[in-house]
Amino acid sequence: MPDRPSLDGIEEKWVDVWDESGVYHFDRTRERGDVFSIDTPPPTVSGSLHIGHVFSYTHTDAVARFQRMRGKAVFYPMGWDDNGLPTERRVQNYYGVRCDPSVPYDPDFAPPAKPDPKRQVPISRRNFIELCDRLTAEDEKVFEAIWRRLGLSVDWRHTYATIDADARTAAQRAFLRNLARGEAYMSEAPTLWDVTFRTAVAQAELEDRERPGAYHRLAFHRPGGEPVHIETTRPELLAACVALVAHPDDERYQDLFSGTVRTPVFGVEVPVRAHRLADPEKGSGIAMICTFGDTTDVTWWRELQLETRPIIGWDGRIVAEPPAGLETEEARLAYGRLAGATVHTARERMVEMLRESGDLVGEPRPITHPVKFYEKGDKPLEIVTTRQWYIRNGGREAELRGRLVERGRELTWYPAFMRARYENWVEGLNGDWLVSRQRFFGVPFPVWYPLDAEGNPRYDAPIVPDESALPVDPSSDVPPGYTEDQRGRAGGFMGDPDVMDTWATSSLSPQIAGGWERDEDLFRRVFPMDLRPQGHDIIRTWLFATVVRSEFEHGSVPWRRTALSGWILDPDRKKMSKSKGNVVTPIDLLEKYSSDAVRYWAANGRPGTDTAFDEGQMKIGRRLAIKILNASKFALSVAGEDAAADPAAVTEPLDRAMLAALAEVVEDATSAFEGYDYTRALERTERFFWDLCDDYLELVKVRAYDSESPAGASARSALLIALSVLHRLFAPFLPFVADEVWSWWQEGSVHAARWPEAAEFRSAAQGGDPAVLAATAEVLRAVRKAKSEAKLSMRADVERVMVSGKSAEYARQSRADIAAAGRAAALEFETTDEAELRVEVTLPAAAE
């Protein structure tokens, strides 16, 4: 035990000790019932670890530590999400390169010494992936170091990355089984498309953003020539117009239904149709349907069985070839002015042409409206018809949807109201899950297609590998029955060029971490997992997708509980984010306040509740940690480090009262933890501890030094019992300081110790009444107040203390301790019926 205990260097010391002792290792000999398994969220390593991560991972760690102390074998792995677009972008910027699959592999490639993000060097897909692997490996080391310093009790032998071979194997195996069972399918259909990243995007990745736009009033022409006015925010799509639509009940357009009109400028004849989704209140009540301007167009196109005349290409530009229907020379010339232009330019030119033809009525009317974006993109999404892979998720089948809602109800949600978010999402789905992405750094689809005699792929006859061959890369591996020289040749084969959505891999995190089909012995001990902690913003993606995959593969929920953490808000109540520049680096905070202090702040954030970033709370956490050091040192120096607590020696009413109060704290903290209310467990423990320091310790200080009397032995034993219990109660929250103080007088790690139970020290409490401690402390407070108001030192003598009231009887049982702590010469107690405890303190005349 050091003379002057300190938090300095405490993290380095214990991180090493824990690593060497393996105290957090999962005992895989334990059966499922004795295991507590956690489906840890794999943080995106291409981003930086921010304070929000520290916040939520601390919550999980506290629960993991509690369960471990309760005797569970805790399966607490860590994953890294390195698969996907964020990593591609980071690699592009970091090395100044971009992936160009047409460039051949260069085994000697070295990235530019001075990366220039503006002039990225095109490199082969394989070189690009090598750089992704290299950079993510470095990032993961940094992350692990921070997690260790934060004190996460992860078993570092169990880590995974969403791009590693195990994850690729699991993702491909699950996909092949989905395919075989008909849960995955390929379809050519209108798809939300990000033109910057040139990839398809799923419903779950959409977000609406308010953008300026303008209503353009356009004149279409009836067969007789008289105009029909429509309003559109996307005049550039006029060439893609396939119909007009109005509400079936709209009186204004009854005569037009089942007739046709001609488009302005292009003179294409299009039908006028009726559909309930046409809003009579909006614009002129009649709209043009284009293939495709928005998702409503897709609905109309599908339900009204309209033609397809797409004009926007994968690059977001107007395609060179005019769509069907543009027959006249003028129409083709007009289209020629748009071909190759961006959407923005095309709109300007189209408006120009409409002005020339006189079909633009009035001036465009500026508005602000919500536009769909890919959440990681910065250009509006287009809708392009492409061939994509889908996994069923209930978006098209009520039966499956209902089953998935039911699975959600099998889960225990912390907090419970988060379940509503899940159900709202599932019930609002309008399509299956699009899982293919036209990107590079991801898990490839384990599929090849035969090429027919003309060299065209036969998508209806995909070739799949045997599961034993996984993972495969169809761009370099050869399908069964073919040779490499048949790649890309007529009569040969081609590999599917796409990769899976990153959620298609991370939705298998319980299987990947748990050893599904790789280590079945492990898997049956940990799956379904006990807990899925995660942010509430990814209920619709990660949580939902994981439920879907587990339903298909195992016919069960993937876990029993899920805990949704809140966000960290800056002092202005805004979500902290990099773009706002209000992010604080965790490592600086850990160094400034100590890991325990930062954990203390985090542990004060309740499940699902957004929490203010508050360094003040970290200061308090630091104070608490230091107090634990000092109070422990004091108690141990009084009692003797190697002294053993003897429950039978606890005889004084005040000591028994303290232990009885502590028993209540233990019971309360335990049930709070069982209900995932770690914050309450901490609050109760902390409250008790500070009161113990302020009152009980001061009261028994003198007596505890008395080595002669039984009263002294009583105090010392009670102190040691309380200390042991408190060290363990604090261990899940302040693991460093808890193990430090524990090590001064106990064998082994506090983190391997048994969680305290009231039964342990009930006998020592001997039916003690917490009211004795409460009343005694109240008298002590009154004495202090008198001294404080007289501006006296707490060491000042007191002539007389007169206590009366209902609980005077309780205080009387601590007469000697009050006299000693208050330095009171005379004490009188009068038990009356008065509810309020009255304390009269008489100070020596000289002191007044």
Next chain:
RNA sequence: GGGCGUGUAGCUCAGUUGGUCAGAGCCCCCGCCUUACAAGCGGGUGGUCGGAGGUUCGAGUCCUCUCGCGCCCA
């Protein structure tokens, strides 16, 4: 527009099933060298619990309406 959450001292937050529930910590003010801790200790000043109705003997605590903020979805 629909769903969910939230609004309690200057700040951050507790307040289980309605009855010492008007609290804690921080901040601020006034004191105290008290050998565990001056990175400490003691004491004190702060609120008609967003607003309006209602149920009840009694409501931050239940109901209705309303205002503000936040998130999710259209």
